[in-house]
Amino acid sequence: MLQRAALRVRSKPASPPTARIRRGHRCEFAIVVATAGLWVAAAACGSPAPARPPAPSGASRFAHVPAATRAALEKASPVGAGHAMVVTDQHLATLAGVDILKQGGNAIDAAVAVGYALAVTQPCCGNIGGGGFMTIHLADGRNLFLNFREKAPLKATPGMFLDAKGDVVTGRSTDTYLGVGVPGTVMGLDTALKKYGTMSLRRVMKPAIELARDGFVLAEGDAEILNGRLRELNQYPESARIFGHGGKPWKAGDRLVQAHLAETLEKVARGGTDAFYKGSIAKAIVKASDAHGGILSRKDFASYNVEWKRPVRCEYRGYTILSAPPPSSGGTTMCLALNILEPYPLGDWGYGSVKFVHYFAEAERRAFATRNTYLGDPDFVHIPMRRLLSASYAAELRSTIQPDKATPSSEIKSFLPATEGNNTTHYSVIDRHGNAVAVTYTINFLFGIKQIAGDTGFFLNDEMDDFTAKPGASNGAGLVQGKADEVQPGKRPLSSMTPTVVLKDGKPFLVSGSPGSATIISTTMQSILNVVDFGMNMQQAVDAPHVHMQWYPDVLYVGPGLLTPRSKRQLQAMGYTLEERSLGVLESILVDPKSGMLEGASDPHRSAGLAAGY
Ligand code: GLY
Secondary structure (H helix, E strand, O other): OHHHHHHHHHHOOOOOHHHHHHHOOOEEEEEEEEEOOEEEEEEEEOOOOOOOOOOOOOOOOOOOOOHHHHHHHHHOOOEEEOOOEEEEOOHHHHHHHHHHHHOOOOHHHHHHHHHHHHHHHOOOOOOOOOEEEEEEEOOOOOEEEEEEOOEOOOOOOOOOOEOOOOOEOOOHHHHOHHHOOEOOHHHHHHHHHHHHOOOOHHHHHHHHHHHHHHOEEOOHHHHHHHHHOHHHHOOOHHHHHHHHHHHOOOOOOOEEOOHHHHHHHHHHHHHHHHHHHOOHHHHHHHHHHHHOOOOOOHHHHHOOOOEEEOOEEEEEOOEEEEEOOOOEOHHHHHHHHHHHHOOOOHHHHOOOOHHHHHHHHHHHHHHHHHHHHHOOOOOOOOOOHHHHOOHHHHHHHHOOOOOOOOOOHHHOOOOOOOOOOOOEEEEEEEOOOOOEEEEEEEOOOOOOOOOEOOOOOOEOOOHHHHOEOOOOOEOOOOOEOOHHHEOOOOOOOOEOOOOEEEEEOOEEEEEEOOOOOOHHHHHHHHHHHHHHOOOOOHHHHHHOOOEEOOOOOOOEEEOOOOOOHHHHHHHHHOOOOEEEOOOOOOEEEEEOOOOOOEEEEEOOOOOOOEEEEO
16 A cells, blocks of 8 residues: 555646746655555655756647657656665665665665566566666765676587577577576676675665565566466476466556565575575576576676676766666767767757757767777677767768768668667665666576576576677567677677766766666667757656667657647658657656756656655
8 A cells, every 4th residue: 555655746736847847946745655564765856956957948848749748748757865766677676776875885885786686576677586786976076987897607608599590599598598697686796795885785785685574565567568478487397386376467556576586686695605606506507497498507606797887987068977788788888878969959950859859869870880890798709998988980971961861871881780688677776975886787688598597586588689690680678799709618608787876076966777688878878868968857858769770770769749740741751761669668867957956757667766855
């Protein structure tokens, strides 16, 4: 009951931005949420006037989009907070993070708590059976990046997803143990906590263990995700026992108990990374892999490592963007596209205008062609990063954009196509000190390979599908990539995950990121453009329909409600093939540079999500 109240807070009818501004810093409401063994109180405050561009006088900043979209966006209002904020796409995980912050933990403590809580409350996507990336800005000014992406098993080979004729075998990289990369999440979270957290592993894992052991009550959005894969989950005995629900659809209000996962998490809380990588958990995964034709070995687990790197960095209109370097393509592709776009007056053209959509699409077409050609795991392939992020390279690509015509992708020099999965999860955290953490982690497709090893209680990833099975052939997510991302033992597959922290004058301004395969890059980039160029508040920037272009297929994807019929006709006349599709999901936090007030926004597309702070 109380859980539902928390959800309503996020989606309650919003007041127009002017009214929001008038409310100033006053605390507006408080929410109290009861979950299995977890009580959290979170107060949210109204936020002050944003220091971003005002709406053009007398006109809506949404003048170019259809009337229904305009009306909804004009009302969208974020959750406000004065000190700290957590935004995730599962409300109990958000509240676990807020609870840690209120106990005095910092943003890293909270991020680790949320990572484990999502592994329980969002079994499709939150995980300990996958991997990811963490971008961190510390209040003392240091900028850090943690790579805990999965690695290919040592027995992996470039042709492992091809048949004798050299054709890609459908499903091998997504639905079998051959699709499993060595998971990195447990080592990643532990490494971040040990280095920059302040609390013990046991303490930050407590909410997750309780949620798994005692169960939690499903919200509608949770039930929807489970029901979307119920048939597949029921094909595998271990998955069926926990998630199959006897084949009956789950509904909001049902309780999901994960006793095996609770035991696994207890082992990790007691034994740390060794329990996972050197103990009974690794043993159980290898045993299941052996039994089902996989190639994972104990050595894969024992030799797995995570690495600290420097985030990719670029400047955009006076803001510093910090994001994911290779083996993610996210930060590099986004910075390249932003570099191409910066000279254009996007704010004057307007959100959703034909001109904006055209130049955005053309910048992305060129940035993705670059991505799919050059990017891979830098431990295995040379990536000319300096050149790709140089002003001269952006200028070269910009000069090929035609003002009134789409460029066919076949005319963009490069040879390959690219790929990725869809069902990642992103969360953002800011603490009262000004530490900011953006985490995107994944098991790739919803529920990964849909299989659980023995009694471990968690789904294993199908991240091997992010490799190029065959240059020129699209992967499960429709990306067509090249040799730079071919499978090699111990290599990390190319990702699109883009956990991003944007700084203004060295202080956090925006923490953002998204799930959604290649669309991650476009969606995250649009969260930046929406606030910087179009002056939207955080909720508007999250709710606003997006656009996406990934070079191949040569299709311009547009979010429902973005384009008017007239704009669609104009873009088609310019040569675009349009496809309407719901794109990306954002879980983001904006900081007002003047007052420090926080605006949090969870994406309504993941309706179980929540922004909360205090
Ligand atoms: N598996 C999705 C990504 O890493 O981009």
